[in-house]
Amino acid sequence: GPLPTSNAQSTFDYQDDGTEAENVDDLAFQPLPSSTSSSTTSSSSGGTPDRSTSSDSMLRIELWSHPFQQTAQPQEFNIGTFSSALFVGMIFVLIPVSLAVDMVYDREMKAKNQLRVNGLSSSLYLSAYFIVLSGLMLVICAALLGLVFLFDIPSFRQPPALITLGVLVFLYSPAGILCSTCFSYFFDRTDSAQSILPNILTFVGLIPFILVVFLDMLGIEVKAALALHYVFSLINPMYIPYATVYFVDRVYIACRLSSACAELSMAHYMTEEVIVMACGCLLHIPIWAFCLRVSDVMKSGGRMRDLFHRSASEEDVMTEEQCTGEYEDEDVRHERSRVFRLTSNPQQSQQDDTTGTQPVVLVKSLRKEFSQESLCGNCCCCADDEPPRKKISVRSLSIAVDAGEVLGLLGHNGAGKTTTMKIMTGETAPTRGTVRVAGHSITINQDDAFKTLGYCPQHDALWKNVTVREHLELYARIRGVRGKDLNRLISTYLTGLHINEHANKQTQHCSGGTRRKLSYAMAMVGAPKVVLLDEPSTGMDPKSKRFLWDTILASFHGKRCAMLTTHSMEEADALCSRVGIMVKGELRCLGSTQHLKNLYGAGYTLEIKLKHIENIYSETPIESQPSSSQEQLQLDQSTDHIAPVISNCIDNRSMALRNFVTDLFPSATLEESFADRLVYSVPQQAVSSLAECFSRLEKAKIELDIEEYSFSQTTLEQVFLKFAHYDEETSSVQ
Numbered sequence: 001g002p003l004p005t006s007n008a009q010s011t012f013d014y015q016d017d018g019t020e021a022e023n024v025d026d027l028a029f030q031p032l033p034s035s036t037s038s039s040t041t042s043s044s045s046g047g048t049p050d051r052s053t054s055s056d057s058m059l060r061i062e063l064w065s066h067p068f069q070q071t072a073q074p075q076e077f078n079i080g081t082f083s084s085a086l087f088v089g090m091i092f093v094l095i096p097v098s099l100a101v102d103m104v105y106d107r108e109m110k111a112k113n114q115l116r117v118n119g120l121s122s123s124l125y126l127s128a129y130f131i132v133l134s135g136l137m138l139v140i141c142a143a144l145l146g147l148v149f150l151f152d153i154p155s156f157r158q159p160p161a162l163i164t165l166g167v168l169v170f171l172y173s174p175a176g177i178l179c180s181t182c183f184s185y186f187f188d189r190t191d192s193a194q195s196i197l198p199n200i201l202t203f204v205g206l207i208p209f210i211l212v213v214f215l216d217m218l219g220i221e222v223k224a225a226l227a228l229h230y231v232f233s234l235i236n237p238m239y240i241p242y243a244t245v246y247f248v249d250r251v252y253i254a255c256r257l258s259s260a261c262a263e264l265s266m267a268h269y270m271t272e273e274v275i276v277m278a279c280g281c282l283l284h285i286p287i288w289a290f291c292l293r294v295s296d297v298m299k300s301g302g303r304m305r306d307l308f309h310r311s312a313s314e315e316d317v318m319t320e321e322q323c324t325g326e327y328e329d330e331d332v333r334h335e336r337s338r339v340f341r342l343t344s345n346p347q348q349s350q351q352d353d354t355t356g357t358q359p360v361v362l363v364k365s366l367r368k369e370f371s372q373e374s375l376c377g378n379c380c381c382c383a384d385d386e387p388p389r390k391k392i393s394v395r396s397l398s399i400a401v402d403a404g405e406v407l408g409l410l411g412h413n414g415a416g417k418t419t420t421m422k423i424m425t426g427e428t429a430p431t432r433g434t435v436r437v438a439g440h441s442i443t444i445n446q447d448d449a450f451k452t453l454g455y456c457p458q459h460d461a462l463w464k465n466v467t468v469r470e471h472l473e474l475y476a477r478i479r480g481v482r483g484k485d486l487n488r489l490i491s492t493y494l495t496g497l498h499i500n501e502h503a504n505k506q507t508q509h510c511s512g513g514t515r516r517k518l519s520y521a522m523a524m525v526g527a528p529k530v531v532l533l534d535e536p537s538t539g540m541d542p543k544s545k546r547f548l549w550d551t552i553l554a555s556f557h558g559k560r561c562a563m564l565t566t567h568s569m570e571e572a573d574a575l576c577s578r579v580g581i582m583v584k585g586e587l588r589c590l591g592s593t594q595h596l597k598n599l600y601g602a603g604y605t606l607e608i609k610l611k612h613i614e615n616i617y618s619e620t621p622i623e624s625q626p627s628s629s630q631e632q633l634q635l636d637q638s639t640d641h642i643a644p645v646i647s648n649c650i651d652n653r654s655m656a657l658r659n660f661v662t663d664l665f666p667s668a669t670l671e672e673s674f675a676d677r678l679v680y681s682v683p684q685q686a687v688s689s690l691a692e693c694f695s696r697l698e699k700a701k702i703e704l705d706i707e708e709y710s711f712s713q714t715t716l717e718q719v720f721l722k723f724a725h726y727d728e729e730t731s732s733v734q
């Protein structure tokens with residue numbers, strides 16, 4: 001029969017005729033060596049109770065209220081049990097914690113988000129992690145139990161004790177993993193998680209355990225101890241490893257000290273405490289799995305209600321008029337109207353739309369504000385009386401990307417390009433607005449939206465101890481590439497990007513350029529429908545950049561499309577069918593590069609550089625140059641006097657040049673004048689014949705001492721710089 005537990009303060013009633021009352025179990029106990037109870041105990045040998053009788057009609061037998069009270073050396077027993085529970089329990093607490101820290105690393109280097117955006121759903125990621133960690137933990141725990149067995153610890157020598165311990169550890173493992181993983185969501189950096197999390201969770205389990213043991217040892221507070229044991233077992237998984245060792249050990253000690261049982265069976269270990277712990281473990285699994293899901297959603301910027309109302313409608317965005325930007329141009333306004341039309345009545349507007357197809361990406365009234373805290377890094381950097389400051393990173397961005405299109409987002413540092421991409425990839429929650437990818441909302445239907453997405457982030461999200469090839473294999477497999485295609489595809493990217501020789505290197509040993517190439521290949525492999533490329537060519541050599549451009553140009557046809565941010569105007573000019581320039585979070589202009597050049601460029605740019613006076617001087621015949629130091633000295637003295645003359649000469653040459661340009665292009669405006677260099681912008685209509693322009697410039701080159709000149713169409717860079725100037729102007733106004 002089961003051993004009565006100390007906490008239960010088990011009492012058994014015997015009839016004076018020696019027959020046991022109805023509620024008496026078949027027990028096997030010796031008389032207690034010392035007891036607070038005055039009652040007589042029954043003794044037994046071989047597991048049969050020796051039922052004592054007394055003169056009382058009802059003999060109250062208090063078997064043992066606590067082992068502490070049964071031994072001549074109580075401290076020895078308690079310290080032994082307590083310390084073994086402490087150390088073994090601590091190990092069992094630390095195993096899941098150290099495994100869970102890995103997830104912080106995944107979040108810190110954005111690998112988790114990268115996997116999610118590239119099609120691996122959060123639940124699949126968490127389930128895979130949970131299975132792997134639980135498997136690992138079980139192996140480690142099995143090894144530990146083996147060690148316990150090998151060390152021949154008396155209380156765990158018996159198979160029933162080991163089995164009970166094993167079963168409880170087996171049940172605790174998933175609960176421990178889930179709980180530690182949940183706590184790991186408080187950390188964003190692996191270092192802090194590694195140093196703080198084990199301490200927190202050790203104490204979270206240890207403090208309740210000490211409390212229970214303390215009350216338990218007192219003997220008089222056993223009911224309170226049992227009650228607390230119930231509570232902690234049911235709410236705190238980290239308490240269970242300590243309690244497991246303690247209560248399993250105690251069964252043995254109780255048996256040995258009281259000499260109550262010759263051999264312990266499984267039934268002896270089925271004490272109330274053990275059963276509560278087993279139930280607690282089973283209860284913790286769904287509870288902590290739910291907490292983990294909530295933590296994950298909240299950490300990725302989601303909302304609690306998204307977890308429950310999957311079919312909820314998207315948050316209402318502002319009206320079209322409310323979203324109008326302060327400085328936006330006609331094209332941006334037109335694009336906004338198109339987005340609002342497409343979202344309010346998709347079928348009708350699809351027919352009306354010039355492209356005739358539904359855009360693959362629809363961004364509607366996207367806005368992102370960062371709070372004061374995130375700007376300051378702490379909440380104490382601003383005075384109390386100051387109103388809360390907000391940084392608006394993206395202002396009511398509405399944009400549609402059609403199939404077959406590569407849309408470029410340009411802007412100076414801090415313009416809001418990366419924030420836009422981060423919202424689109426679910427890394428940051430929008431303050432307002434909606435994003436739809438391939439018809440799926442990224443807030444409501446995120447998993448479906450991300451199945452169509454490939455993302456090359458600005459900062460490489462790579463595991464340092466995984467090889468280049470393994471990264472590519474993983475992402476290709478996530479996108480459903482199998483068999484021979486897998487190797488062929490990987491080889492194409494490795495060869496094209498010239499990283500074949502690094503294929504089997506861990507990424508921690510790769511150069512920045514190689515890692516960048518790998519990030520790009522990871523976004524493209526498996527041909528996702530929509531690819532977001534955040535400055536993909538940064539750090540690449542020209543040859544690899546060429547491959548990148550070629551693959552982009554070849555890839556986005558038919559139903560596929562891409563969004564690209566870059567600081568290279570050359571790249572935007574070469575790859576993008578449309579370009580939008582963002583300034584301070586606001587989309588200022590949108591259109592094809594030629595359209596923007598026509599609209600914002602000055603038509604042509606004339607850049608002229610005059611010869612230096614010294615160069616003219618050095619071109620004078622050799623016989624007229626000074627031959628001796630005496631002559632040089634005389635010349636130096638004479639140049640002092642002729643300095644004003646030279647300055648006069650420069651002014652005259654410059655004036656002559658300006659007159660020439662005004663004569664050639666009357667409507668030209670001088671943009672820059674520095675030393676001998678003049679830059680003019682020439683309106684398109686001022687040029688009637690390019691041939692005539694060039695012939696007159698060639699003539700002037702000789703007559704006006706022009707060293708070199710260039711006459712070119714306005715570049716995208718010049719358009720971009722124009723917007724940068726606007727930015728400076730608005731900053732100074734603000």
Ligand SMILES: Nc1ncnc2c1ncn2[C@@H]1O[C@H](COP(=O)(O)OP(=O)(O)OP(=O)(O)O)[C@@H](O)[C@H]1O
Pocket residue numbers: 370371374375391392393411412413414415416417418419420458
């Ligand atoms: N987590 C954050 N907390 C506070 N402000 C932020 C945060 N992330 C971005 N910002 C601010 O939002 C603005 C836009 O940043 P973003 O990274 O989107 O610019 P960007 O156009 O991508 O610049 P770059 O070309 O340098 O990558 C910046 O002023 C930045 O300081």
